[in-house]
Amino acid sequence: MPSWSSCSMPEILELTDDDPLIRGTRGASRGPGWRSADGRAVAFTGYDADGRVRALVALGPPEETVELVAAVYGEMPEGIRVIVPRGTPLALTQPSDWNFRAAFGAPPPQPAEAGVAWCDDEDAVTDLLTLVSPGTSAWPGDPKVRRWAGIRQDGRLLACLADTSSVDGVGHVSAIAVHTDARGCGLGPSITAWAMRRMFARGCDVVTLGVYADNTVGLRMYDRLGFTVNRALTTGLMKRSD
Template sequence: MVRAWRQGDAVAVASPDVSKHDRLAVIGAVEDAAPLVRDVLREVGPSYRPFGDEELVRGLAERVPGLRFSASFGWMDTSDVPDLTTTAAWLDGDAGVEALLAEASPKSYAWPGHPGVRRWAALTGERGELLSIAADAWSAPEVGFLAGVATHPVARGKGLSRQVCGFVTAELVKRHRRVALMVDGDNPAAIAVYRRLGYTYRRVAAAGMR
């Protein structure tokens, strides 16, 4: 169950089992957010990981007892439908997805059967084999979410990831009006692909209880 709290200028929203973890999304001034996060974590438990703009999360880690900064990464989003032609399409199921992820992206947060992972899109080869995939996962009514991007090693360097991500982006923008994704800040190649699809980059971070 999603729950929300507010204190002064700060808002915290607890969402269980989102993108591999229990998440506590936080916005607002750190002076209000720190006592709010402290109280909320006492209520919901230490499994929830505060998430928000990097500067805010670093401030929370300095002010909330027992909370430590975990990692920074990128949040990218767009409300534009990409202008590209692609043969990518939604799969009828998830056959072959797990095997491709295991080979091409074993650290993916999105996997078939995981809570919130709704459907997979793919570009396929001549024999129907999966070449590049991406998922609609953890989407909310007003923001779709793209995850689980992977391309088979033999098919890399051909622009397939851009095509399948462009397809999913277009589908989610039409359905939710906005789409977002998370990306490692030290992955410039992926960031460049998403920028070409119209995404803008924002530095975010997560923290966790010791």
């Protein structure tokens, strides 16, 4: 009996109790899917806006995830990224450790929320991100960005955040950045909490984000804001067997 089989995305969502990471992946840009024999490990492909495979995402116990990835990776195009639970025994090149966070309720009030507003000054956002977060996952002009939020003081943009939600019911925030001159003033948690409230108000039942594993300040901040899901993941490239 094979150790894995193909399955649909609805089946994967049922097996994972509507996992917020899977739910938040663009619905039209995911699949096909696979599952281990006992259903504890699942995998699916994610596509970019042009319909090209961009990643193989696998979730489950590391010992089963590694077998599932090894079984299906040969069906993937050359050079795609693999996203797996941290500690999965795969030989990945260019690995990047990050944490998936999810919150299911509104955060506690933050001191500078009153100063947050939606922001259409993309030049100012670009300048801020270039200064403090050049490796960010979202930039002005990126089609995955719904809109930007910002905090201005004395005409300067001191903090920004991107709403990159892609499906109804799941809010997603990206590109949270605070100017070096304004750090320690609570702007990061304030702009994040402000965006979370608006996502919950429009009908989302969960808000998600990704954060690099070495960003200890950010991880603590998200704890305080109510991000109770904290999943350790690794992204990398997998060498094919000869």
